[in-house]
Amino acid sequence: MDMRHADRIADALEELVFTGQFNDGDRLDEIRLAKQFGVSRTPIREALQRLVASGIAEQLPRRGVFVRQPGPVELMEMFETMAEIEAVCGRLAARRITDAALADLEHANALCREAVASGDTDGYYRENERFHHTIYTESGNSYLAGQAVRLHRRLKPFRRLQLRLRGRMAQSMAEHEEIVSALKAGADERAAKVLRKHVGIQGEKFRHLMTELRTAAQ
Amino acid sequence: MDMRHADRIADALEELVFTGQFNDGDRLDEIRLAKQFGVSRTPIREALQRLVASGIAEQLPRRGVFVRQPGPVELMEMFETMAEIEAVCGRLAARRITDAALADLEHANALCREAVASGDTDGYYRENERFHHTIYTESGNSYLAGQAVRLHRRLKPFRRLQLRLRGRMAQSMAEHEEIVSALKAGADERAAKVLRKHVGIQGEKFRHLMTELRTAAQ
DNA sequence: AATCACAATATTGTATACAAGAATATTGAC
């Protein structure tokens, strides 16, 4: 992998923010990071700008850049948006999906089922990802698919949390079956509705998890 | 306006690309731009990175950054995505819109009608923008609204073209009336459908215009 | 004339130096 420092560092910083190594409001000190990564401030600054552009951090002129973790409200908004975008992808995909892609979906689902049976959370997660990405692609609109992938990626760390909830994997599986069924039938509105609900539930579960954490902390 | 050079330059470059001062594939030469803006390469590079992040330009490592105007296919995809996002905003707004916002919409519509009557294209354009932005905001989801504004802005130069088509302003007006009616009635699915069609037509008109330009050029 | 090797040049990517504004410490008055 031959890469510019700035890009490598941007990826690394993103990962650090996503995995919670940085808290909301933390200042991303250029000099400290430069020392840490063993480079000068220049590539660090370029990396920081990438974080700012993608909304992970915020820049206050002449003050610095600060990590900006979405709060509960924004998170719920992002989940709602994700649900709607997935619904759109599903509605378009129902009319445009190829037989090969339908087979891919069923294959991913089969692997998911196996993962659920063996309690393989990571495996489930991987195939789940494949499932959703296929739907994005099969929307037949690569711009839309790109936006979907973007947001999906942004929500990754939060979605991952709620997957550990008891029974969630099994429920999610059932929803996947419904989705494939609608797509196979070419039932666009039904596909949209089911997908919207599927992702919407993720948001709900996440909200539940958050309020629980809040009350536990008090 | 107190601003960092990099930000000011990024805005200027965006404008230059949007207004067609640069063509697709043009290299954005750092040194040339530095001289042109009377600054060093550093703020130029930061500005270029912003363009890359927002998809206006593309960066090839060790080669430079090149402006990347969307081709016909990507443009149609972007219009379709815009149509779907507006539909989503409308569907949500139908359930969440306030009376005050409804009044705003009708006010904007009234001003639009006046502009149509007096042939004031710019005025029409301004109030049309206000109309759509209000719907985004009234989706009650500021994240979604932000995404909508983003794409709306990106499509601005292309939308503007098709507005000059004969009779388009009047037709657009009629569609606006339908939209307000649906929102007022709280008819979410109808609002979604009407908005999707409204924006979809823009894409169609634009495609038509493009093919005409192509055949004319041959 | 075409093509390949290699040198010269130009451009990007990174490091360092400097300038300007913000945060912090210090001093002095009350």
Added chain:
DNA sequence: GTCAATATTCTTGTATACAATATTGTGATT
């Protein structure tokens, strides 16, 4: 001791210098 004014330090933003890679030009060879 508190507060304000000012000096100091620190950090960001910009300019310049240097390193590494890509492009271009030149010449020899076929």
